[in-house]
Structures are given as structure tokens and as C-alpha cells.
Amino acid sequence: MDIHIDDDLVRRLVAGRFPEWAVLPVKRFPSGGTVNDVYRLGDDMVVRLPRTEGGAADLVREREWLPRLAERLPVGIPEVLGAGGPAEGFPWAWSVYRWLDGANPRLEALDEPLLLAEDLARFVAAMWSVELPGAPAAYRGGPLGTLDAATRAAIGRLRGMPEEGVDCDAALDVWEEALRAPGPGGAPVWVHADLMPGNLLVGGGRLGAVIDFGCMGVGDPACDLFPAWNLLPAGAREVFRAALGVDDATWLRGRARAFSQALISLPDHRGSNPAMADNARHVIRAVLAA
Template sequence: MHDDQVHVTTEIVATLIRDQFPQWSGKAIQLLASTGTVHAIFRIGHDLSVRFPLRLADADETLAVLEREAQASAELAQVSQFPAPEPVALGKPGAGYPMPWLVQTWVPGTIALDADPSGSHAFAEDLAVFIAALRGVDTQGRRFSGEGRGGVLAHHDDWMAKCFEESEGLLDVPRLRQLWGHFRELPRTGADVMSHMDLIPGNVLVAGDRLGGVLDTGGFGPADPALDLVSAWHLLQPGPRETLRRTLACDDLEWERGKAWAFEQAMGVVWYYVESNPPMSKMGHQTLARILESTE
């Protein structure tokens, strides 16, 4: 998926486990099929998972990132009433893999890409409960880091310009440019709240027609209160989407900003992953279709 991607195999993982965590040596190792774009995920036995960063980076910098992610995951797991992975250990470079890596608890379930919950009002209510719980966590003076989504919409103009250019032939670019012209002007009114940061179908687990758990929780941190509302557009049909909005009591501006963040994310994944990760690209198409349908 990336020019600087690092190759990780089950043999490398087995060697790293044997050398660094012999207590888990001999457990079955399974590379998981995943739409994830940042880590390779392996299951270790029945109760552990391991995340290996895919993009080559300085080992010390990677360690600092993984330590922050582990702390964020532990904090989110404490406040969520839905299952979420918890950090267990940090591994070191070795066996031909050049960076640190993170061991977490395994959370069972089916991701929303494979068990579509989009028509479930119960799932939408659960999702609202989860988002509200995160919003209720004290930021302890922390502010949005300035990286990625969650700050000022207009700061993404350059990225969006690239997305529009790369999306010629894939999407109705003139219409989408016009829509971004509206989104980028939406004012920010609320203070930062704690957010999951990436509530897309691949990071949400489904149990029946309910929310079964959440994944990729290492980004938990302060951001625009509207950011986690991307889930309304990535995950839900109109009826359940309205249930989510009503349960969270979103006003018009917050709701529109949530739609704007979903738009920004979807525009990026459609073209970037069109060949390397088709399910992610398809997710972007679906999200944009829902957004456009809501503006008609």
C-alpha cells in the first residue's frame, strides 16, 4: 500500500516472540486479513494480538509513537463500556524487522465491513453511547495536536486539492469541489473533547445488530467534538443516522462539521487505495454517496 512499506511474515513474528516473549512461544500465529493501512496485525493464540507498523520510520520515533498509543488505548479501555484492546507489552526490533511493535489483548468480533450494521437503530444507539462516554472524559488540559483530522477544516485545503486532482475519472470532482467550498467555511464553536479519532467500519466490531467493540484505539485524544460523527456517514443509513444524531443531541453546525470530516476522509481513501486496498476505496465511495444523497 505504501512505497516505504516494511514486510512482516509469520516467521519473523514467531522469531520475535520466541526471543523476546518466550512465555508466548509455541502459540499459533495468524496474519489477519485487514483493511488497515498503518499496521500489520497478527493474532497470537486466543487472547493476544500484535501490531507491527508498516511504514519504515526511525526506531526511537516509532517507540515514542507506540508508547503514546499504548497509553491512549489503556485510557480509552477504562472508560468504554464496549470491549477495546488493552496494551500488554512493547517489543523491540529484531529478526529482520527494524522497528518496535505492540502486543495487545485480542477483542473478538466481526468488523463492520463484514457484518453491515448500517440499518440497525440499536447499533446507532450503542455508537452514540460510546461517543458520549469518550466526550465525557476530562481532557486534562490537552489540546488537539494539529496532526490529521480534528482541528480546522480549511487547513486541509492543500490535501483536498490533491485529492480532487487524483480523483478525476473516479468521482464527480466539480460537484465535490463545490461541496468542499461549503464545508471548509463551517466555523468551529465547541472546545476540544476526547475522541476515538477514526471510527470507520474496519475499526468497529459488530455483535448481532449491536456494537460489539472498537479497535485501533491508540489515537484516543482531544479534537473537534464533531470528529467522531464521521461514523454517522461511514457506518449508518439515514434512519439509524438520525437516531445517532438525536441520541447525541447534535445541533445543525456540529452535525454538518461531522459530515465535513467524513467527506475529507472519504476523498482521501477513494483514490489513494483504489488499487492497493479496494475495500478502503469502496468505503470512501459509499461515504461520499451518503453525503451527496443528504445534500440533494
């Protein structure tokens, strides 16, 4: 379904559901995400509107779980201030959140990479320690083999894109090595499952908040090792690993999960989302150079 979202639609939705906020200015906020459109509402709030039905389900999931996770995590996370529903021709759920200050970290331009690595490890460790019954399954949180077909297909697509310079034989070797690694030895744990730079907010080089919990749930802890490859330089990567104390098999699966996502993302987004394509290239280079 092709839904056109603009400032006027957001104003009408807000006025209809939250008339007390109808006088506040609405302005689109530039985002490299692919699931939601984001709009500032006044100075202190933000509206997220999904572009797909699946994205709407993620917002509903956040409404249930974010308030219960907030007190258990060491940095800020989104606070839901209002829940909207279908109206004005918009067919799905949408939400209003409190605005969180900070900026997305920029690849290879981190002010405090070692301290950021420690901050990220504290957040991940806190997620893994959460004990809340009835948790949903994390998106992409199942066995690594469930990603096999899509990953091999992505490598095949990249063989037809020589301009990207990806060593596809080496990529396949990395992937097949990970598939031979042992799976998780214990019960699934709570994970954010989408720790991309665009979902992190930093200030003064330190982690201030983590956003977009649409993929959260219980799954393989390796799902939350993404920052080692999509953000941190080699030295900080080792600080991150040491702080979490993960074993070799978990580390290998985490690398493979980040690699798989990047291999799939690059051919999908290189013509439509430069930020995501550049991040995918960064991950592919980092993994193949390791």
C-alpha cells in the same frame, strides 16, 4: 523504509521478547488497514506491527492512554498485554494485545442499524466526556481548513478518473459550504478520530468493541461523526445525531471530515485496497445524496 513482515519474523520477535509465549501458534490475520500488520498469537492474543515509523509512534501512544481510557468507555477497547521493541531486523515498537471477539460491520448489511447507531453514540459521547490531562492532539483534529489543500487536490485527481462517476463540481460545493461553517465553540474534546468500519467490532448487530486508537487525542468533536456517513443508513444516521444532540455546524463539519477522508482515500486506494476504496465510494455517494 520497506519492512518485510511475515509469520517467521513474528515468531522470532515473540520468542525473543516473551519466551513464555514462544510455543503459541502465529497466523497472519487479514486486515484492510494500511498502518499495521496483524497476527493472531494463540487463541487469545494478537500482535500488531507497524509498517511505518509513524505507526510505531501510534502504538507507543496507545500503551500510555488505553489503560486510562478503558474504564471510562462503554464497550471493549484494546488491552495491551506486552510491549516489544526493535529486534530481529524490525526497527520499531510493536505490541501484543488481548484478542477481542466480533466482526467488522458490513456496509448496507447491518442487523440492527438503529441499535448500532445508539451504541455508537454512547461510545462517542463517552469519549467526549473524558477528562484526562496532558492529552495529545488528535490526528486530523485541528481546524477543518487544515484539510483544504489535500481535499481540493483529491477532487482534482478524481476529475481525471471519470470511471469513478464522482460529481466533482458538487463535491467542491459541499466542501466549500463546510469551510464556511462555524468552528467548534468550546475547548477540544477527547476523540477516537478514526471510527471507520474496520475499527469497529460488532456481535448480534450491536457494538462490542472499538479498536485502533492510533489517531486519538483532543480535537474537534466532529472528528467522531464519521459513522454517520461511512456506515449508517439514513434513518440510523438521524438516530445517531439525535442521541448526540450535535448542532448544525458540528454536523456539517463532521460530514465534511468524512467526505474529505473519502475523497483522498479513493484515488489513493482504489488499486491497492478494495475495502477502503469501496468505503470511500460509499461515503461520497452518501454525502452527495444528502
